[in-house]
Amino acid sequence: MKQIIQDLKNGDTILEEVPVPVVKSGCVLIKTSKTLVSLGTERMLVEFGKANFLQKAKQQPDKVKMVLDKVKTDGLKPTLNAVFNKLGQPLPLGYCNVGEVVAVGKGVSEFKIGDRVASNGNHAEYVLVPKNLVAKIPDNVTDEEAAFTVIGSIGLQGIRLLKPTFGETIVVVGLGLIGLVTAELLKANGCNVIGFDYDSEKVKIAKEKGITAINPAEGTDQVKFVETFTKGIGADGVIITASSKSNDIIAQSAQMCRKLGRVILVGVIGLDISRADFYNKEISFQVSCSYGPGRYDEEYENKGIDYPIGYVRWTEKRNFDAVLNAISNGSLDVKPLITERIPLGDYNKIYGNMGTSKSIASILEYNQTEKPVSTVAIHKKSFEGNKGVIGIVGAGNFTSATILPSLKKLNADIKYIASSGGLSSTTMAKQYQIANSTTNYKEILTDADTDLVLITTKHNMHATMVLETMKANKSVFVEKPLALTKEELDEIIAEYNKRKVNVAVGFNRRFAPLAKQMKKALGNDNAPMNIIATMNAGFIPTDVWVHDMEIGGGRILGEACHYIDLCTYFAGSKVVAVCMNSMGINPEENTDNASILLKYENGTNAVINYFANGSKAYSKERVEIFSQERTLIMDNWRKLYGYGFKGFSKSSSKQDKGHFNQFDELISQQKKGGNPIIPFEEIVNTTKASFAAIESLKEGKWIEVK
Template identity: 65%
Template sequence: MKQLTQNLKTGQTTLTEVPAPQVRPGAVLIRTRRSLVSLGTERMLVEFGKANWLEKARQQPDKVRMVLDKVKSDGLQTTVRSVFNKLEQPLPLGYCNVGTVMAVGAGITDLQLGDRVASNGPHAEVVCVPRNLVAKIPDQVPDEAAAFTVIGAIGLQGIRLLDPTLGETVVVIGLGLIGLLTADLLRLNGCRVVGVDLDEAKLDIARARGIIACNPTKGDDPVNFVQNTTDGIGADGVIITASAKNNDIISQAARMSRRRGKIVLIGVVGLDLSRAEFYEKELTFQVSCSYGPGRYDDDYEQKGRDYPLPFVRWTENRNFQTILRLLASGSLDVQPLITEVVPLTEYARIYGSIGSSKAIASLLEYPEAAALEPTVRHRAVSFAGRKGVVGIIGAGNFTKMTMLPALKGADIKYIASANGLSGTALAQKHGIAHSTTDYHKILQDDEVDLVIITTRHDQHTRLTLEALKAGKHVFVEKPLAIFQDELVEIEDFFRRNTPALSLTVGFNRRFSPHAQKMKSLLGSAPMNIVTTMNAGHIPASSWVHDRTVGGGRILGEACHFIDLITFLTGSLVTDVCMNAMGQSPDETTDNASILLKYANGSTGVINYFSNGSKAYSKERVEVYSQERTLILDNFRTLKGFGFNSFSKQKIRQDKGHRDQFRILLESVKTGGEPIIPLPEILNTTRATLAAVESLQRKEWISL
């Protein structure tokens, strides 16, 4: 199928061939009929992509500071590579989609095959959208009108925050598509509406819809205009739907408001507020978040947990339904706003001149019969007779930024991703033969020897077992399991089956040249090891912190250093204790200290902290043994104290990924021994789970 994407590095808009998505539980698979181009939002993305590096930096000052911090901790080369990889990732365009239901995921009972629906799906021939972001279209609403559902909900949410009453005067600054819809909805709400814009054509549309028009380019001063219109009272409310880099608009909004008036921002403007302007009138200012309550809440959007109506009357989905009802009744008429309807294949007619376009609303029209193959071939190559052929399940940041560069030169036949786009982009960049949204293709292909799994953590155990049962060697990015019963399943598999297949977990630190050097210097005597991970803050809303999805950062990341200490000591963990910052035990804490006892008498300490400075090194390892000390700083510099023939080793940052995959592929090709002994993998996973259990029980846990 075809999908529109934007390259933020080059500014190029492309119609890309990608595999069709598979329906997911709690989601709906939709064949697109029409989609609306959001000229404001999409214009910003296109123009950002076309900007030079200096202009990009000026537009993203917060990102520049993050990059500078990363240079200090990880080095210039690593940082530049990371930034380039981020910008090269194609961005799906669009969020106003209308189509027909092709399939419904498990748990959905109120939508049927063939239903027409509106959603926030992108510009693609087929989209998979969570149920709470989908609304059924009434029969009397045509596709072209229904395509305005989502963008109409953006304006509606701004109005709900403003909460205007019958007869109030509300100013809408910026009469693009969202501004015109917002003004129209305010008029339906019984408000007197003043529209401000610099484009006379848009103001003519507003006048025809009963909106009072103000054009600063025709000599109208917006503040005086509003004061005169309201007999000196000022506006009861102001909704800003414009886009501007300076602070003039927010200042005008404050000066045209009455005392105790309200200002709501939907657009993007400078926000250097004048305290005096807001203080003297006791003004209220609020930024509106997209379609309404539920937006960016994974529990609502991805897991389908609706907010109870008596407590949250208007969610984003109920806002969608409101717009559709207004369209069905004829109260909201969007037909005059449609400038053009363009076939998907002729998208360049819209995007080629999007920066200077005078269009109000542009629609894309989709073919009735689209190719819906779940797999796309990007390179014609034969893998017959080859050993070490790879299939990758997961196309996220780790795969893109770290793994694929480390796998350079490997025979990769497939890469699977849920939405198809991320996998396709990586396949094209790295010469992978096929991208797919159906990972079963990988498991069923006899030519694939090694399956690499880099999905979200809750899928690791299930996919690992599926691949092993399909007769594949498996590399799974850590953690192997996030619950004890999952680990038991893995153990049972190897207990019942001869170890003809290898299982590797992504404990790459042990393969770093620094770790290898430390191992050669230390010998086998008992030792004390202290490691510190200055992990950095991740917002609480991230999936990583969800106990059932990510498992928490201790399970997902601290396991790296349990394995590293196991490697350095040459022993297995026997007892674990974890203490965390704060009063109450938290399964997903990311500020904790783990104590480890090893069978050979060694001890380990892992300090995993998220509250440190980003400018400080992310990882530090200290080893004390036989009156000697090794200090490893951020896998860049290793210093030795008390060694006769070693004092310092400094190389570019190397956490072992490249050597890990090189050794793994060689092992798969030759049938060699697993590159990490299975007992060590299982012991590390068991110890990590025990750390979480220890925090809950407030005691040491013996393995």
């Protein structure tokens, strides 16, 4: 299928060929008929993509500070690699989609195949959208009209925050697409509406809709006009739908208001606010968030958990329905806003001149004739007879930034890369010379050439995919963790005992050059030691998926397991008991500020401090080992200090956490045979120890690892 994307690195807007998404639980797959181009929002994204690095930095000063902090801790080259990797990820454009439901995921009962629907899907021939971001289209509303649903909801949410009452005077600043829709909805709400815009054509359209519309370029003083119009009282409220860097708009909006007036920001403007403008009349100011309650809420949008209507009357989905109803009953007429209708293949007629376009609403038309496919061939290659042919399941940031660069250096044979949406896997396949991009990972499992599957998906999918890969008699490498529950682990152990296929987990730290140097310096005499390992992991907001115990399993299971394995590697022994304590008086099952105490068979004692409340300017990782009157200190995988060792006192290198060595050994083992890169028994022991840490926190005692 075809999809419009924005290349953030070179600024090109591209019509990309990608595999069609595979329907999944809680979602519907939609075959697109029309999409609406939001010229204001999409112009900003296109212009950002075309800007040079310095201009991009000026637009995002907060990101610049993060980059500088990372340079201090990780070094220049890893930081630049991370920045360029981020810019190399294309941005899908569009969020106003209309089409027909062609597949329905598990748990979706309100939609059926054949339904006409509006959603916030991208400009793509097929889109997969969670059910709470989809609304049915009334029979008397055309697809073109329905394409305004999401845009209308943005304006409607601004109105709901303003809470206008019948007869109030409301000013709309900026009569672009959202502004015109907002003004008409306010009029339908019984308000007196004043609109300002510097485009005479938009002012004309507003006037035709019965709105008092003014072009300030013709000499009208906006503040004085409102004062005169309201007989000296001032506007009851102002909704700003303009896009401008100027601070004048926010100042004028406050000056237009009466005492205790309200200002709602829907657009993007300069926000250097004068206290006096708001203080004297006690004016309230609020920023509107997109389509309404539920936006950016993982539970609502992606898990499909609705807010009770008695407590949250207007969610984003209900706003979608309200806009469609307004179009259906004639209180919102969007047809006069359509400036042009362009076939998808001629998309550059819109995107090629966005900077100068006077279009208000551009409609993209779709006419798919080819049968959708879940796998797209990117590079023609032959893999027949090769060993170590790889299929990658998961095309997220870690795959792009870390795994693929390592595999590229190794000239690895990669036949497939899979992602749920198809875009990220296609982008990576093109960049790293991968033969095929797919949205159906099961094609990898049935492919005769592929003998090694790398799984880099979200944590809740790991165990299931590992089991499927083992049952397909293929070797499997999975990014940590191996499993999230004891039941999942037991299934994997049983399958391993039955088939004896190679199973590896991405505990890469033990493969780091400095880790290998430390292991060599310590020797292999199995003497007990004391280990202190600290991960200054950094704060991650609580709504990020890794904190979700069902999806991510929490950061202890998902990340601290790295250091359990590393301590096991140094100790040369297995964990027999675990005790964990977390920060706070009432520790919970989920924490990312904890100390884990490990007891090993050979008497080694290890403490893992996993903290999320430290400064990002400090080293992210540090290991100290005390053994036989000797001490090793590793700082952030860049420096190593030795005390009490003959002929060794310090060493340094570029930051290397072992990913390259890990994949080098993995592919070599797959091709030549030999022992697994990490003994399966150690993988199981580490996984059980991480489970024991959580259990210890809940029960407040030591937990034996059996």
